[in-house]
Amino acid sequence: NAGVTQTPKFQVLKTGQSMTLQCAQDMNHNSMYWYRQDPGMGLRLIYYSASEGTTDKGEVPNGYNVSRLNKREFSLRLESAAPSQTSVYFCASSGVGRGTQYFGPGTRLLVL
């Protein structure tokens, strides 16, 4: 089992460019999450999907959109990247809403 996988591992964007971060899990989990991590800020929830077909905003959703493509895949889209979105992005999944969350390896995004 690969667990939670994320692509790409690293990306450099120019201000205004768009991109999609991909996340997939092979643990048959219902819930999936997108976090961003900035120095000294901990992990902040951007969006989550409690089950296939549903998505909800987290603490910091502005500037992002998500798609729960199927039970396995949950993507995060930046429509017009800004330098403030420079961060490390983690995807996570859990079997039920309040179960253990398993994290992917992260995507390091630099917006110039």
Next chain:
Amino acid sequence: QQPVQSPQAVILREGEDAVINCSSSKALYSVHWYRQKHGEAPVFLMILLKGGEQKGHEKISASFNEKKQQSSLYLTASQLSYSGTYFCGTESQGAQKLVFGQGTRLTINP
């Protein structure tokens, strides 16, 4: 609202003990603890459910006081491998998501 962790950083010698606290202003259903090594993803340590349950994981244990909305993580006889940043994640009643604290950086020196 983000839970508050204290202290923000701890430096220990191998074999010493440490306590990391996590405090929330909201009524909690559960508290999760994770450890993150530099450049890696957070890794789950344990979940504590309301009821004042105490759990253990090797020489790492935790408690949850639901009345005070606080949890503490205890690291006993610390090992070099315990170094990293520890995060608590809190879940409020009815929520299906966690809110993480800002983290506590633990450094263990030989």
